[in-house]
Amino acid sequence: MAEDYILEMRGIVKEFPGVRALDNVNFKVRRGEIHCLVGENGAGKSTLMKVLSGVYPFGTYEGDIVYNGEVQHFKSIADSEEKEIAIIYQELALIPELSVYENIYFGHEITYGKKINWNETIIRAGEVLQKVRLDIDPSVKIRTLGVGTQQLVEIAKALSKNVKLLILDEPTAALNEDDSQNLLQLIRELKESGVTCIMISHKLREITAIADTITVLRDGATICSMDCHEQEITEAEIIKHMVGREMNNIYPPRAKHEFGDVSFELKDWTVTDPSKDNREILHHVNINVRKGEIVGLQGLMGAGRTELALSVFGNTPHYKITSGELYMDGKKVHFKNPKSAIKGGLAYVSEDRKGNGLILIQDIKYNNTIANLEALVQGLAINKNEEIKVSNYYKDSINIKAPSIEQKVGNLSGGNQQKVQVAKWMFVEPNVLILDEPTRGIDVGAKFEIYTLMNRLVEEGMSIIMISSELPEVLGMSDRLYVMSEGTITGELTAEEATEEKVMAMAIKGGAVNE
Amino acid sequence: MSDEVKKEVEETAAATGGMGGEIVSLLKANIRDYMMYIVLAAIMIFFTVGSGGTFLGGRNITNLFKEAGHVAILAIGMTIILIIRHIDLSVGYVAGFSGAVAALLMTKGISIGSFTIGPVNEWVAILIVLAMGALIGLYQGTVVTKIGVPAFVTTLAGQFIFRGLLLRTTAATGTIVISDTRVVPKDFVGKPPTNYFNQLSNGYIPDLPIELPIRLHLLTVIIGVLMVLAFAWSQLKTRRNKLKYNFAVTSMPVFVLKLGFFAAVIMFFMILLAQYNGLPWVAVIIGVVLLLYNYVLNQTKLGRYVYGIGGNDQAAELSGVNVKRVTLYAFISMSTLAALAGILFTSRLRSASPDTGSGFELDAIASSYIGGVAVSGGIGRVTNTIIGALIITSLTNGMNLMQINISWQYIIKGIIFVIAVAFDVRTRQAAK
Structure with missing residues (x-):
């Protein structure tokens, strides 16, 4: 029996100036499964999903998107939404000052004539909230809700559009263990009701727990696609495919030493x-x-x-x-x-490196030294030679991967940004x-x-x-x-x-x- | 071939692509900065042709610098305010009010209740007015940082307040005329001493006592040569340093070409000025303020913090920057510079009138943005802002020479302003 695929992406190539982000990617999703997409940062996962949802319109990439057996030419997100594909991004796209029901139906309001039918909106919002097992008053403002709850509202919003293919980009990244478990359970329930899910995640434990199929991307190419029902997939195996090498110790050993005062x-x-x-x-x-x-x-x-x-x-x-x-x-x-x-x-490395940790429009050396300029000042002026020496030292010492310390921090990968944050505080000693x-x-x-x-x-x-x-x-x-x-x-x-x-x-x- | 060897080979290939190729890629990479110079040059050429050569004459260029005085000073302060993502709409009337207070202090003196001050000489008046500017900045900065009223609202309110104060200051006399001699007591005998106030915007630096066969202000030329040498020295030093740390630098021929170009531009204008009356004092004042602010922004902790706050104020705060204090300093600096701008403008017109300052803030903001301050904050240089101020002033000056109606002047300035910012936004997006 031929497999029933809801989605097939064939030979997808997407290039940005100077970078080939996706290099002949093949990606097949069975109807009604939970399909996890994993890979290191920069492997091309988000790019692939943006191609699928029409953020990168038809014509800016090569290859075919086959959805429900038909080749699709999505020119915008609206096109893919019309085909009942919804994507939920890492950064939530809710409007904090609007109520839950206004957010759920934002962009596809229930109307009679030109006027919005608010009563119907509130009733229907209550119904979709039940589907995601969220017991809240639909009229509260989004900003009063926690991140976990907001995530569920996003899913409710997608469900309100009768979504058939739901894409979740690191849905549990900002959630604690409890909320994560809730969310995963909800995804399982959605699967039961016939919604296909593609989930991007870094959390391997979640992936092995929930996935029917796991596809690994590395450097813009499909490395493998593994069926979790045919064989047991271990975290170590996924990691091996992701990084292209065996990684036995996730946590490096620390030499035993006595603690001080x-x-x-x-x-x-x-x-x-x-x-x-x-x-x-x-x-x-x-x-x-x-x-x-x-x-x-x-x-x-x-x-x-x-x-x-x-x-x-x-x-x-x-x-x-x-x-x-x-x-x-x-x-x-x-x-x-x-x-x-x-x-x-005392030093504090922020949880939100983009929001309040780093100054993204400035370069590595600026961010490296900003918290301890006193150490570089001679008289009134900053000793810029010394600054370069300091920053080069940290770049080599903790292996920040960048062409030079004059690289803007906003252009670095998440891991390297984090290293810059740590370097900044190491310099403070x-x-x-x-x-x-x-x-x-x-x-x-x-x-x-x-x-x-x-x-x-x-x-x-x-x-x-x-x-x-x-x-x-x-x-x-x-x-x-x-x-x-x-x-x-x-x-x-x-x-x-x-x-x-x-x-x-x-x-x-x-x-x-x-x- | 190993990756490193390959990279080296590629680099050599790029280097042998020739000087032309390097210049083109350099232009492309820094299009935002170079565009400003290209636009300024285009505007100057256009008006030179349009005015039959008058525009680029020594006399008109001298006038251009004098007219640019208050705009440039305001724009320098505004650049910092815009970098930290605030705005100051009050600067026009703060300038107008300051000029009027200076004028009144030098002529009749000011009485508040039983307390009377003046008439005082010009230097005392200037110091009082600058101090008053700092106090105005302290007030506005405090409202913004301590109480939390957005700068837009605080300074819009300031616009009302200082406009009112300007009208009150000039209420008794209307326009206050500033004489070229000091006010002297009734029993003063002899010739009254010179009032140097009007010289600030109308006077020139003295020349060396050397007779020349042609009309040429020798000291101006010498200053020009010194400027070129200082510029070359600092550029060379920067280049040597970059080489020392293996940073990318332009090749030597391109570097020399660039240096030569800037040297030629500096000497061209200095000689134009020298052929007329020499370097105006106002240009010296702009130069000193510019050097000071450029130093603070690029070389000191305070400057770093300004860029940090503009880039991400929360990150700056958590890095140990006292965001509120730096913001307060920025407002104090802005209003003090507004007071200085008011002094320069009043000096140029030799009088203070009840409508002085109207619309100055628009020229200042436009100059900063045309000079490359990012609309989203965090980026900007005072040296580029000066080019922006010269573009704005050249437009006014040139269109006046060509006798273009003031209504068209506003429309044309507005269009150029929006195009400049649109270009800025687009090139920054492309860079991402």
Whole structure:
């Protein structure tokens, strides 16, 4: 029996000035399956999906898109939507100030005559929200919802258009474990109801759990397509295809070493948020970190991990510290702004490298030195030769891949951007480094390099606090970890004690875990 | 062949592609910067032809610099404001008000309640007015940074306020005429001393006491030569440094060609000026302000922070930059420069009138954008802004020479402005 393919992309070639982004890609999706598309950053996954959805219109690429047995010539997203194909991007495309129902029907409003039928809109929005098992009032504004909920609203929006082929571009990248599981379950249910899904993801555990077929892209070419029902596909196998080499250790080993004195200690740290009626967002937090130690800070989205980091880092207009003390190397300190925190030996690598970590329109050396220009100033002027030396040193030392340090950071891949962020803070030479989601959205190879770098830093005596939503990563890298839930530390585990089950239990249940 | 060897071979091939090829690729890569010079040159040639040669005469070029004075000073300050993604709509009337206060201080003096100041001499008046400008900037910057009123609103309100204050200042006398001599007490005997205020925008640097057979301002020529030498020296130094760190540089012939071109342009204008009355003081003032701001923006921490805030203010804040303080400094600098612009404009007209300053902000903003400040912020150079100011002033000056009606002048300036920004936006998109 011939297979029933809903989509076949044949010999797709897409070129940008100077780059061949897709080189003769073949991609076949069976009707009603969950098809995962994996590959390192820059492998061409997003480009392929943009070709499919009409972002790159017919004529700008070579090859054929065959959908439901017919060759398609999509000239715009509207064309592909008409064929019931919907794509949900990494960056959510909802309008924060509009309500959920307005967003769901934005662009395909329900009307009678020229007028929008709001009553019908609200009723129908309620129906699609049920389909994604979202129990919220359709009239609340998007900005009041969490990222996970917004993601579900996006899917509801796609369902409201009777989508038959749903493309999800890293849907769980910004979600915590709990929300991710929810979303994956929902995708399974959609499959049951006959929707075909293509999912792009970096999270291999999710992929092996959910995929019917896995296609691996590397350097703009199809490497292989694997049927998960014929054989068991392991993460190691996927990685092998992605990077083109065997990768046995996802987490590089760290030389055993003794930890030093406590370099960072928070006592009774309580914080309120002035923008939310002074609601208490962190309650009596006590944590400490020793020299040479990597301490993980795990918790679900909204547990208050980033808030903890930023409130310590002196980002005060946003956070009000109502009680608590911070000790750096045993000395009590108070940081009134990031500048004083940096002077005090603390550094914070942002979770949102594009949003508030890097200055994308500036080059590598600018970003490398911006947090510590004091070290380069002679008299009034910046010593630019010294700056070049410094930046070249870090580029070589941590292997930032770029033609030169005069390359604009916005043109680098996610992994290299992350390295620039780390280089920026290494140059500050902090005693304590807070890494917030250091490997979000970067590929396996770059992750390994970031982990190796973390090992090097703690071996040199730095203390690292690592915030991450990826449980395996926290377990793999931490010497010790704290679990947070709703602004409270709910548990402390050593590397030996920690298991995924224990951590999740603490993260979900709050303070009542004592086994 | 290994990759590295291949790359080297390719590079050599590119290098042997010849000087012509290199110039073309250089032009293509920096089209945004070079376009400005091309446009300025085209405008100058057009008006020279249109005015039968008058435009590029020593007298008119001198006038052009004098007319560019207040626009250039405002545009330098505006460039920083636009880089950090704010705007200042109040600068026109801040300039007008400042000029009027200076005029009043030198003529009748100012009484507020029982407190009376002046008449004072021009230098005291200038210092008072500049300090007042800084205070205005402190006020507007505080409202923007501490209270959080958007700069657009704050400075639009400022436009109302300072327009009103300008009218109040000139209410008693209407236009305030500034005499070329100082106001002296009634019992003063002898010739009243010179008031140098009007010389700021109308005077020239003195010449060396050497007799020449032709009419040529020798010191102006010497300054021109020194400028060329300083320019060449700094370019050479930059090039040597880049070579030291293996950065891409232009080949030596192209480098010399570029240097020669700029040297020729500088000398051309300096000799034109020298054939008339020499270098005007106002050009010296623009030059000093330009050098100062260029230094701050390119060489100091403060300058780095300005670009950082424009590129991503949150990232800058988390990198330890005090965003609010730098923003406050930018507004203080802007209003202080507006006061200076007001002084220069009042000096040129030898009087302050109730409508001085109307529309100055438009010329300043247009100059900055034409000079390549990115509409999305984070990018811009004061040296290029000066070219933008020269383009705007050349348009005004040239169209006046050709006796084009003021209504058409506005329309033409508007069209050139929007084309310049459209070009800027498109080339930046293409670069992505």
